[in-house]
Amino acid sequence: RRKLLLVDDKEVNRQLLAEVLTPLGFIIAEAENGQVALNQLPTFQPDLMITDIVMPELDGWAMTRQIRQCPEYQELTIIASSASVAESDQGESIAVGCNDFLPKPVQVEQLLARLQKYLQLDWVYAAESETSSEVNAARRTQLVMPPAAELTQLYHYARIGDIEGIEQEAGKIEQRDSRYREFSQRVLELAGQFNDQAILELIASVREEAE
Known part of the structure; x- marks a missing residue:
């Protein structure tokens, strides 16, 4: 180690x-x-x-x-x-x-x-199928998802790997509307696993449904 x-x-x-x-x-x-x-x-x-x-x-x-x-x-x-x-x-x-x-x-x-x-390290990331399963799980449990427009800053933090920013923004989303609590908790769970890729896919699914 x-x-x-x-x-x-x-x-x-x-x-x-x-x-x-x-x-x-x-x-x-x-x-x-x-x-x-x-x-x-x-x-x-x-x-x-x-x-x-x-x-x-x-x-x-x-x-x-x-x-x-x-x-x-x-x-x-x-x-x-x-x-x-x-x-x-x-x-x-x-x-x-x-x-x-x-x-x-x-x-x-x-x-x-x-x-x-x-x-001289080689990082091992979760397979795409595993991260995609997070999106599918969110759909199965029918999370109340925030409007796509409210996820811009969260998406930015996830893209640059800013875990602290992700956590702060997830908290703000929950404060804006208690209906988004489960969504925010899911994001915080993924942030705790440093799985920003799954967060990006989760946000992308919201944008797809909005289109």
Whole structure:
């Protein structure tokens, strides 16, 4: 099992990543700043690090510089992550020794692509027949489906793999009309399985029926 070290001074950011990665079989360790991460390296020996840039005590760039001074960590993959999308920040991240840059809020699709690239992974997705069965199940149970026009934002989040966005939008749909509660719960269930493809098919079925 691959080991990932998540470095961020905000616990909620670490938790969001851990909630995505733990079900995929990764062993996760967390650190609230660069110094704590450095202390964990010898014992945890991660295969990959995802680090925030701005942190107290020791920031992500300073931490990366120190790591790259150690011969035993020259091949360790380090991905910087920040809400700043300025080219200067991305360029500086690479200059100090990071392998890549991941914008915040982290999109699941982008995260998995980075892990696939640097850890040489092959993702196994549910077969099309399985995801289609979710749509058929929805029709069999006759869920009260929201109008297609109300699903635009949900569809957008599902396309980019934004699980947090999907969950928030599903909650809003339920709040707009309690009749959509079962539909929203179905979406939340699929989001919990990171099955954005099934959510896309569910929304597509609503659009087809509306046409």
